Amino acid sequence: MPAAAVEDSKTHKFNPNFTQQVLAATGQNVNPRVKQLTHSLIKHLHDFARENELTVDEWMTGVELMNEAGRMSDSKRNEGQLLCDVLGLESLVDEITYKLATDAVDEPTATAILGPFYRHDAPKLEMGSNIVQDKQEEGDRTWMHGTVTDFKTGKPIEGAVIDVWHTAPNGLYEQQDPDQPEMNLRGTFTTGKDGKYNFYCLRPVPYPIPFDGPAGKILQALDRHPYRPAHIHFLLRAAGHKPIVTQIFDRSSKYVEDDAVFAVKDSLLVDFKPFKGDPNAEFELPYDFKMATFEDAQNRTLNGSTEESAAV
CATH class of the missing domain: 2.60.130.10 (Aromatic compound dioxygenase)
Structure with a gap:
């Protein structure tokens, strides 16, 4: 492991490079506005999860909430x-x-x-x-x-x-x-x-x-x-x-x-x-x-x- 990575692991509770790795996966042909919005969203989501030390159960509760909203939505209710x-x-x-x-x-x-x-x-x-x-x-x-x-x-x-x-x-x-x-x-x-x-x-x-x-x-x-x-x-x-x-x-x-x-x-x-x-x-x-x-x-x-x- 490089010395810089070892140092980061000592000073950060979570992998400090993970979010950047996700952002770097974006392709070169992406629409600039789509890139701006999704990158900002990813950063805020990751910061939210880290700051609150989000658990798997809590994350799944949120996922199910969104899934339920989708199931309940139709032409008469959003x-x-x-x-x-x-x-x-x-x-x-x-x-x-x-x-x-x-x-x-x-x-x-x-x-x-x-x-x-x-x-x-x-x-x-x-x-x-x-x-x-x-x-x-x-x-x-x-x-x-x-x-x-x-x-x-x-x-x-x-x-x-x-x-x-x-x-x-x-x-x-x-x-x-x-x-x-x-x-x-x-x-x-x-x-x-x-x-x-x-x-x-x-x-x-x-x-x-x-x-x-x-x-x-x-x-x-x-x-x-x-x-x-x-x-x-x-x-x-x-x-x-x-x-x-x-x-x-x-x-x-x-x-x-x-x-x-x-x-x-x-x-x-x-x-x-x-x-x-x-x-x-x-x-x-x-x-x-x-x-x-x-x-x-x-x-x-x-x-x-x-x-x-x-x-x-």
Whole structure:
């Protein structure tokens, strides 16, 4: 054994050359970004294992957790994404991706995580429609309306597509609940020349994320609750503009200060106002969306939403 290796073995509890050996196995034709990400991941994983002196049993517990997440995932549930949510990873990636110059006078609508219950094929509805398909559905009927504008010019955006979805009063999205109509509480709306939108929905309620799988096991192990504050999901797309994936949160809702997936932002808090004069709604929710063009997004180091590639 070379003298240097003998010296290393005396000063290190574990083989100090092992990680470098794994990194060196990478081929010459690898994509540079793939190399950057995988090498960084390998280094952090190895450091984590060494720092915590990870045992085989503990490692296998983690492997089985990931395997279980894969087995539970399908077109209606993404347990792997949910696992990332409760660990704060998706919200962190959203923050990293959505970078905005600190000297901005105004800002586009803030992003928030997509969540695991988005569906690509929500029905296209006319303005003023009701996304509540079950007319017997209990809950506070709400008239939501606003304008989609360019955050820099303030001009309305024609042709902006607004994709909206939220849970029923029982705290379940329609694909979780066989008793709900297909695509209940979902819809897409396209703005006209004035950039305005409006539709009927329900005032959302707090609800627990699914905790019957790996994400729930993590929460239980960390002595954490599974609840999310009341919120409505949105995905906005418009020609020439960066898509926006976001959520708006009922300011008065429980768990606003303690969201299980760490997605709440101050600028996304809203107030539901009592609404009179409309027999179809008990509450009104005015909210304007501001979008950035691709050029403005690049100039202001605004990279867009976490889920742009997944949702669009």
